[in-house]
Every structure is written in structure tokens, then in C-alpha cells.
Amino acid sequence: MSPLPSNPVRVAVVEDQPLFRSMLEHTLGNTPGLRVVVSVGTVTEATQRITAGTVDVAVLDIDLPDGNGIALGVTLRRRHPRLGILLLSAHDAMDLLLDLPGDVAVGWSYLSKTSGTSEEVLVAAVRAAAVGETMLDPALLARVAPRAGSDVARLTDRQYEVLRLIAQGLSNAGIGERLGITEKSVQNHVNAIYATLGIDVDPQRNPRVSAALRLLEESGPAL
Structure with missing residues (x-):
């Protein structure tokens, strides 16, 4: 953040x-x-x-x-x-x-x-x-899951976990602390998420905001 x-x-x-x-x-x-x-x-x-x-x-x-x-x-x-x-x-x-x-x-x-x-x-x-x-x-995010066939559904379980924490406003350091992994590992996951979702790291736009909105767009109620 x-x-x-x-x-x-x-x-x-x-x-x-x-x-x-x-x-x-x-x-x-x-x-x-x-x-x-x-x-x-x-x-x-x-x-x-x-x-x-x-x-x-x-x-x-x-x-x-x-x-x-x-x-x-x-x-x-x-x-x-x-x-x-x-x-x-x-x-x-x-x-x-x-x-x-x-x-x-x-x-x-x-x-x-x-x-x-x-x-x-x-x-x-x-x-x-x-x-x-x-x-x-965070409580509402816990009740949703990726829609079948969406780009978000192509993420690994760990990448999806990181994406949900991004959407909750956590920094890379905060995500690392929550998941018990290094900040560098978090950044690697973040980069992979951006690549899978086709999010460009554009200084004029906040890619974390774009990622959060994609999660919202491509998720639905968990079954």
C-alpha cells in the first residue's frame, strides 16, 4: 500500500x-x-x-x-x-x-x-x-469463488489467495506476513497474477486496483 x-x-x-x-x-x-x-x-x-x-x-x-x-x-x-x-x-x-x-x-x-x-x-x-x-x-470476498472459464479461475490456489489479500488492501509485506512467505515470493505471485489477468503495470493506473476489480468481476457466490 x-x-x-x-x-x-x-x-x-x-x-x-x-x-x-x-x-x-x-x-x-x-x-x-x-x-x-x-x-x-x-x-x-x-x-x-x-x-x-x-x-x-x-x-x-x-x-x-x-x-x-x-x-x-x-x-x-x-x-x-x-x-x-x-x-x-x-x-x-x-x-x-x-x-x-x-x-x-x-x-x-x-x-x-x-x-x-x-x-x-x-x-x-x-x-x-x-x-x-x-x-x-474481507468477509464478502470469503464467500465468492472464480467463475468457470474466467482468467481468475486460471490462477493457482496460492495466486488466488494473494489476489484476495490484494483486494483486501494488504501490502506485499502484509500479505507475506499473513501467508508466512517472503515479500519477494509475494511479488513473484503478484507478477504472475498480473500476467495471467493481462494487467499492465502502468504508472498512470494502479494495477492493484485493477486486479481487485477483476476479482470482483470474475467471481460469483461460492457453491
């Missing part, structure tokens, strides 16, 4: 349920390196309060009383191209990330409110979004 910004990550919380919004404020506001600067419950309030240069990451509930968080995120990203987005939903809606317009598709993460997401995972997702990366809900 890219280095974290030296200044606190400024977070906007857009959640219409007061209790859940308060929990998000408390968790994120009490995490070193994060600061909640906006906390609102509607699309209207969010578009008014989230202005250029004031927020680094917007945590958006998908279901809002006057609109939806995805459309709000697209609007905010087009106004503020460096803004990271973390979507939250009570439903399994990860696939919606595949329908994002190409000009705003980088730097979105997704967590389910009902998957047992921990504070640690929430904070990691905010930090991933802050540096333009994608983190998908």
Missing part, C-alpha cells in the same frame, strides 16, 4: 442513521491519523459541506433519504478528483463498483454493515481510500 499521508486524513461521514453515524464518528475520530471533519445524514447536506480541499475521504452510506451514496460519490469525485470514497451498505452491493464511470473508478472501497466488519477493517478501508486504493469487504 502507498505511504500514508503525513497530515491527518480528513474524513466526512454521510450516514442517515444517527446511532450508526455516531459510532462511525467515535471510531474514526479516536483513531490516530484520522479526523472527522464533516458528519451529516443526507445527500443535500453532503454536497453543501464537502468542499474542495476540506476532505480526503468520504464514508458514504449507499441508502440515503434523498438519494444514494454511489451517485453522491460520483458527483463528489468529479468535483474533487483526489477524494477517496468508502461505500457502506446493509446489503451485499459490491458489484456496484463495476458500474462506476471510468473517470472516477479509482480509489473506491466497499464494506458491508452486516458482514461483521471490525473497527480495524473500517480504519484500513478509510486509509486505503485516502491513498487511491481499493479495499473490498
Whole structure:
């Protein structure tokens, strides 16, 4: 993962349920390196309060009383191209990330409110979004498998394991620690994954984000 910004990550919380919004404020506001600067419950309030240069990451509930968080995120990203987005939903809606317009598709993460997401995972997702990366809900990823005939299905078991950890926002060092292998071995697996999936290492695009989205695109419910 890219280095974290030296200044606190400024977070906007857009959640219409007061209790859940308060929990998000408390968790994120009490995490070193994060600061909640906006906390609102509607699309209207969010578009008014989230202005250029004031927020680094917007945590958006998908279901809002006057609109939806995805459309709000697209609007905010087009106004503020460096803004990271973390979507939250009570439903399994990860696939919606595949329908994002190409000009705003980088730097979105997704967590389910009902998957047992921990504070640690929430904070990691905010930090991933802050540096333009994608983190998908680990519990939801554990419930999917590659679709038959897809490029993802051509990966070895170890490569698929590494790909899922990439999609969870882990760095090569973090993956190595999780799997008990060297960072060099992880990089070899990553290179093989990119080759199998046809992902170019282009400095203008984040290949880890592309790999995470391919996993999402070419997977379905595990049988």
C-alpha cells in the first residue's frame, strides 16, 4: 500500500442513521491519523459541506433519504478528483463498483454493515481510500469463488489467495506476513497474477486496483 499521508486524513461521514453515524464518528475520530471533519445524514447536506480541499475521504452510506451514496460519490469525485470514497451498505452491493464511470473508478472501497466488519477493517478501508486504493469487504470476498472459464479461475490456489489479500488492501509485506512467505515470493505471485489477468503495470493506473476489480468481476457466490 502507498505511504500514508503525513497530515491527518480528513474524513466526512454521510450516514442517515444517527446511532450508526455516531459510532462511525467515535471510531474514526479516536483513531490516530484520522479526523472527522464533516458528519451529516443526507445527500443535500453532503454536497453543501464537502468542499474542495476540506476532505480526503468520504464514508458514504449507499441508502440515503434523498438519494444514494454511489451517485453522491460520483458527483463528489468529479468535483474533487483526489477524494477517496468508502461505500457502506446493509446489503451485499459490491458489484456496484463495476458500474462506476471510468473517470472516477479509482480509489473506491466497499464494506458491508452486516458482514461483521471490525473497527480495524473500517480504519484500513478509510486509509486505503485516502491513498487511491481499493479495499473490498474481507468477509464478502470469503464467500465468492472464480467463475468457470474466467482468467481468475486460471490462477493457482496460492495466486488466488494473494489476489484476495490484494483486494483486501494488504501490502506485499502484509500479505507475506499473513501467508508466512517472503515479500519477494509475494511479488513473484503478484507478477504472475498480473500476467495471467493481462494487467499492465502502468504508472498512470494502479494495477492493484485493477486486479481487485477483476476479482470482483470474475467471481460469483461460492457453491
